[in-house]
Amino acid sequence: MAGYVRDGDGGTAAYYEHEVAPHVRRLRSRALRDRLAESLLFLPMMMLAGAVVLGGVLAEIDERYMINPNEMITFTPDVAVTLLGIIAGATITTAGVVFSLLVVSLQLASGQFSPRVLRGFWRDRHGQVLVGLLLSTFAFCVLALARIDTAAVHAPPLTVGFALLLTLLSVIAIVVYLDRISRNQYVGRIVQRVARETQGLISELPYGAHIGAKVGDPVDPPDVGTLGPPMIVTAAADGWVQQLSRRAVVAAVPAGTVLRLETRVGAFLTAGTPLATIWPPPADTAIAARLIAEAVIVGPARTMQQDIDFGLRQLSDVALRALSPAVNDPTTAVEVVLRIGSVMRPLLLADCPTQAVRDAEGRILLTPCDLDHTEFVEHAFNQLRRYAAPHPSVVVPLLRTMGMLRDCCLSGYRGEMTPDRVRTIAALDRQIELTLQGARATDMLPADLAIVEAAATRATGTPPGPPPT
Template sequence: MADRSPESVAPHVRRLRQRAFSDRLRESLLFLPLVLLVGAVLAEAAAREIDKHSRIGWLAPFTMAPDAAVTLLSTVAGATITTAGVVFSLLVVSLQLASGQFSPRVLRTFWRDRMGQVLIGLLLAAFAYCVLALSQIDTKADDAPTLTMTGAIVLALASILAIVVFLNRITRQQYVGRIMERIQGEADELVQDLPYGSRMGRRVGDPIDPPDLTGAALLVRAHADGWVQQVSHSAVLAAVQPGSVVRLETRVGAYLIRDEPLARIWPQPDAGTARRAARAIGEAVIVGATRTMQQDIDFALRQLNDIGLRALSPAVNDPTTAIEVILRVTSILRPLLRADLPGQAQRDDAGRVLLTPWDLDHAEYIRHGYGQIRLYAGAHPQVALTLVRVLRMLHDVADDEGLHRGAAVEEIDRQLAAVLDDAKRAGLPDSELEPLTAAADRQQE
């Protein structure tokens, strides 16, 4: 019998929380620069002590007079702190452009850029190193400390190289195709982890038909406001007694409001057990201020749709970007249709049953991927034609006899019919409607 005790799943919950914490650190513009700043302070202290007790012969080319060392350190310190201000300005401008032109939700791809964080850290590290080294220069000595000056020169050269690399990256990152590529890449990693894996969660039981629920249930309420970023199904199931049924009333990617229903448990346990179960279930649901890509495949579709809707707005009017959005969404949905999703009703060896009726199925992913952008594609013949063609391709995938994706096939057919209706409602002439109708008819054949 599988061990489903709270103690057995505690490490899994800790991993989820550690992953949420590391995800926040990765999007932080403070953490990595602070690490490099502290490293520079420690490196300067170490170099100072080494210079006091020994001379390194192979560093002789970096030997210089104290006056020259003071000038060099002063120049590097002033230049790096000035450049740091310029880099911050460039970063803020990039974030403003990305937010205004694409979507506020794509800003996370810029925050997560390691090169920008490294550059800021190197500039701050070089500034701190040079300022501390200035206080150690003895102008009456014959030579400046060699190792200390070598470190200052290396940091200055590394900062210059990082600036060039950052400018190259920031110009490329503004290209909408690169932004969509990163979003698709994150989604592909989650799709490859389906149905069970290190990121999406381990298997908790065998799929079953949802049981009939009768009698009073214990209602577990949400303890915080925010977006559901991760859920540990193992921890949720371990929170209840053997033979119980627990139904999650939320899903990854949903927004929770404090005190709204989070889960229900049948049969209703006693007061002490109820408190322990409520606390354990609350700990198993990771809630944060924003949606993330830790387990949320649907968030990738949301980000891509935001870019497409902005592209089809009258202010932007960029059908080409909308077409690429549809293609990127399809690149996510095709492998997703072929992948199995975790069962929405599962029973473990101890007779515990977990119900997750709000988890998205394949048909809902199709609807979320195309339903909104389809409403605005009708007035753009090329966008609508691309939509028809990718839906036709997905129909062939979902109609595979070995996949049993009947609900997804029905949703694809509904979306195809809706594309034609939207195009007619948009007032397209018959000459533009004919290719759409022909493509859809080939699908029906």
């Protein structure tokens, strides 16, 4: 990769390698680990390769050192051939059954909950280990069959013994997998996993190893209209923004530059649309454009590598599917509402990354597309309150959850609250009011509507306004 020498740097060479490349490598390695964690091929192939290598090692040991083994651990060649043949046939048949169970579980999860929760089933390490054990057992037994000399006095003891050990481990793994696959279909475990992943990212706010590093101090955003004609960096491909490095983006431009990102993690990029805008244009526009593009990881689907909003999206999808006429499961929707509350509480109490910062070299980074607390509130409740409106059993917990979040925003302040906290409370009040209006617009019984209005009153601490006439 070519280096990038900064203006006035006095000959500091390979600027890219020193400043930008480490952050880009970190993003790419994290993206690779995420893809491998969701792969049903990587770990089984590694286990298969290990079984093949171990088979050769054991065969060599058997040939050199196991000339007169203990009779209690040996088999005649004919018995060993029959045994290994049965094991090989049974494991490949069982592998087909396991694949069928996996496909059925994915179909059920996709139809009952949401296609976006399937990633949890792909990442199940126990399922990947089971597939790897079955493939390893089959390959090991087939290779062992080829090494058995039917004219010998006894079969290779270590090879046959290890084949039996693989068989026992495969049987145990099947039982464990059946137990897990039945439990993992329970909605409580699915939403718990999504909530934990989301809370893990929230715990790093405003800056952390996954969320991103701090690149400068907060500053008032400049009036870009007075900065002259900019340079616009466009996206090279379509896809979802899975990760981006603010430090790599800032390091890609000279000192004194104003750079505005036109996207965010979790947004969809269309090829040819603006990715970043730079004032003034750097001397080498091609290098700057390439460095910025490399600092943004784009993929075919959203991931949980940096995307807190995707966690809220998954939870909302499960609740919306539960409220659909085809499923009609308000109890699941209530459970999801409670989980959303457990995710939103630490999120609203945490500080979001500043959307305008200046680093030590005078470079200003603007990230106006980043979500703030009010937008997180909208994303968490906008769709959910619309589809929950006809269900008083869901509307009431929804109002109570929003009231709890409102109270946590108010707690701890005895003086003037920050503008961000004021806007967040206003956004929650609006969601409570819109939820109440939605319930009033349905054919809800007067008694149920009275319960909903009482919940809204407790949520805001003020009586709701009269229904529109």
